[in-house]
Every structure is written in C-alpha cells, then in structure tokens.
Amino acid sequence: MKYILMMNTMRVGHGVPEWPQKDLRAHIAFMMGLNKELRESGELVSAEGLSFPDQAKLVRAGKDGMPITDGVFPESKEFLAGYWIVDVDSPERAYAVAAKASSAPGPGGTPLNMPIEVRPIMSGPPPEIL
C-alpha cells in the first residue's frame, strides 16, 4: 500500500534554515541517507523537495477561465517542504519511516521531531471476489 509522507516546516525568515554549517551538513546528509535507505529497501516510489514559499503562487480560474495568481501569504506559518511516497507492507511501516524522517537532526544535532503528515494514497478498485 502506498502512503504519502508530507513534511511540514515552520517558516523562518526566507524559509532557509539559519543553522551552523556543521548542523546544516548533518541534516542534509541525514536526508540523503534516508532516501538511499528507502530506495535500497525497494519502498521508495518518489521523493521530492519543494521550493521555498517565495516561489509559491495561489492560482484560481477567473470568469474567463484565465489564471488569476495571488502572491504568497506571509501569515501562513507552516508550509510543505517536501514529501515522500512510499510503497510499504503496513501502515506501521509508513509511520516508522515518517518517524525516522521526523527525527532529522537540527541545530546542535538535536532531533527536529517535525510533524510528518501520513496519508494513504487512494488505490484502484479492489479485486472482484467471486
């Protein structure tokens, strides 16, 4: 079964973490390692990091069907920073992966324990039972 693991982070300044270099490197290495681990276990469907909210636009169709874009809203404190889609055997395994991602090191190497939203991905119709 497939799950999406959505990583939300708090918006700070430009959205770029302003940590010491050593901690930044450790964080990046942790995330690279996690992706590698999931790829090697055959559970990774895809993983993408998203650009910071500076690049975000809210789009609606106008009356003529043409796009109307809105800027980003600085009052929104949390934003989706990236996601993983994993194909795992049980919801527990999806939660375990999410917990691992959540524990990525932050400043001073302390685990960030950031919230990861885990949601099952809808599938096609179940097999017909005859």
Added chain:
Amino acid sequence: MKKAWDETSEHLLRELAPQVLGSVARRFRDFSSAEDAVQEAMLAAYTQWPQEGVPENPRGWLIQVASRRMTDHVRSEISRRARETAVAVDAETIAPFNDMDSDMDPDDTLILLFMCCHPALTSSSAIALTLRAVGGLTTTEIANAFLVPEATMAQRISRAKQSIKASGVPFRLPSPQERVERLPAVLRVLYLIFNEAYASSIGARLQRLDLAREAIRLTRSAKALLPEDGEVAGLLALMLLTDARRAARTGPDEELIPLDKQDRTLWDGAEISEGVELLTAALSKGSVDLYQLQAAIAAVHDEAARSEDTDWPQILALYELLRRMSPSPMVTLNYAIAAAMVHGPSKGLELLKTLDADARLAGHYRLDAVRAHLLEMVGDYQSAIKHYRIAASRTTSIPERNYLMTQAACLAEKEVTRNCTADTQ
C-alpha cells in the same frame, strides 16, 4: 555466425535505430507507424539478442522485424477501411521489398533529426521524440531519465508524431535554405538534452541512462553528417568541454563543488583535448557563433591547471563579445563575474546594479547568488549572508540550495572565527 551480446551491442542497436527507421519510413511512407514498428523491433532485439546472440546482419534483422510489423499494421488498416468504406486501398501504399541494404541512406539520420526537432513541436516533445527516433532509446529509458511515468512519455511521443503529421513535413532532407533556418532548432534540442543531464534531480541521476552521453552521441552524429557546419562543431565542443568537468562537479554526497574548488585532476583530459581541437578547427573557418563563444569560455577554464591560473582577462573579452552578439541579462551576469575577477569585486557589483531593474532577471536566484559571491569577495559578510540566503530560497535545485545555505552558514562562522571549513575541505 552470431556474435555474443556484450556492452557494445547496446550501442550498436542505438546507432542502427535511425538508419532502420529511415529505411522503413521511406518504404512505407508513414513515419509515425514506422517509428512505432522500429521501437517494437528494438524491444524484440533487446529480449532476443542477449539470449540468442547478435545476428550477423543486425540492421537487416531489425528492418525485417519492423517491416513485418508494418505489413501487419497496413493489412489491418486495409481491412478496417475496407470494412468501413468498402474502398480498395492503392496497392502502391507498400513499396516493393527488394534488397535489404540498397535503400540505406546515410542522410536518413539527418532527415530524422530535422523532423523530430521540428519547430512545430514543444521542446519537451521534441526532446522525447528525438531520443526515441534518432537516439534509439526505449520509451521506458526515456521515461526513467525524465522521472515521468512511462504512459506519460509514450503519450508525449505519440502527440509529437501527430504534430509532425499535421505539419505536413515530407520525409526528405530540407532544402539548403530550410536547413539553415531550422538548424538552430535542432541544435537547441540537442543542447536541452545535454542540459537536462545536469538539471535533473538526484533521483534522475541514479537512473541508468546518461543523458549527457546521449546528447554528445547525437551531436557527434550531427557533426559527422554536417562536417562543414561551424555551429554544430561549436555545440559539440561546448558539450565536451563542459562534460569534462563532470566528475569533479559533485562531492560524495552529491553536493555541488564550484569551479574554483574542484579537483582538476578529475577532469577528463581526452574530452578537453577533443573539445579544444574541434573548437580550434571551427574558429579557423572565420565567423564566430554563440556556441563557439561559450565553448571558448569553457576551454579557457579547462586549460587552467589551477583555479588561480585562469586567464580571466581572456574570459572577460569573450563575454564582452558574447554581450555584443547576443545581449541578455544572463550574459551580463557572467560578464560581471569575469569583470570582478579582472578589475576587482567592486567593479562586478557596479555592473550588477544595472541588472536590478531588468524584469527578465527579477527575482532570479542567480542574481542574488552572484551578488552574494562578490559581496563575500569585498568582505561584506553580513550582506553576503543575506543574499546567499535569498538565493537559496529562490533556486529550484536542491544541490544548489544546499550549497548556497552552506555558504551562508560558512560565512556566519567566518565572521566569528575567521575560519571557514568549506574552504579547507
């Protein structure tokens, strides 16, 4: 005697693909279906050859398999139309199938290249179709390289073929004048394929298919078919001179290593000499174009054994020329870096000011990244940190973002300790 399948066989298959397609498309006068038939023949070869060995006449084998598919296809079309309209189909639709090799034409690859890079196509469809029809790659390989589902890629290719059909372009070599008009579009597609290899995300780089190699291979065959064309030579030189630095460009954790910190012993000397040779020959013919100029700049970098040996005055002169031939804010940005290296960072920062009002560059991370770099050079760390972080928030490349964030963090430490680990690693 069949030859055993080895690593050269795959290369052979890819090289044969456009020749086989040219032959089948001309015989059946239907590019779109011929292209599908050749793809099926390629897939058949990929399953059979590794087990049964490479046939003695691999090209003939592929033509035969593809033609059989075409005949089946035409037959079912005929019976479908006969059922629907009861109109007999001109028997001429299928040209006689005579000697296997007599209809081989080396220009076929060129015809296909011009066709697949038709200006009526969007870049993404032209890229996909070129890789399949001219590059001889399978839909799966192309889909994997671009990290899209295979069905999406198949659809992209089929829509590209519909556009070509709708455009009514005949299966023949464009006239010399058309060729001149359309060559830039062909070169642009090849250049984009090459660039994709660098732009692709981390996931894509782990895929088997090496798009940079494929782009170089395709440009090499374009060069062989248009030996007198300076622009093709310039593009091939640019690719080789850029690709030569690939192994040094990223560290063990895929982190980006800027040019001045690269381990130059990792640069590919063979690619550099080939690129320089091509460029020298092209430049000796007189006129200079944009690809040649960019290749020349790459060559100056490649020829410096150490970063501090870089001939910046020459690079500055080349950017000046580029700026006059094709003015754009991106060129000015690079010109500003070269100017900073020759005349000092203040000169570079002065030039950047002229870009602030340019809408084409507004909010582009490169402007902030270059400004940060020059501010770092003048020693204004506070402002440099600020611009590195703005640049990091604006780039859409993860390795680049990581690099820019690390630079900012590194400078923040340098302010305190006068020591920066990124410089010493």
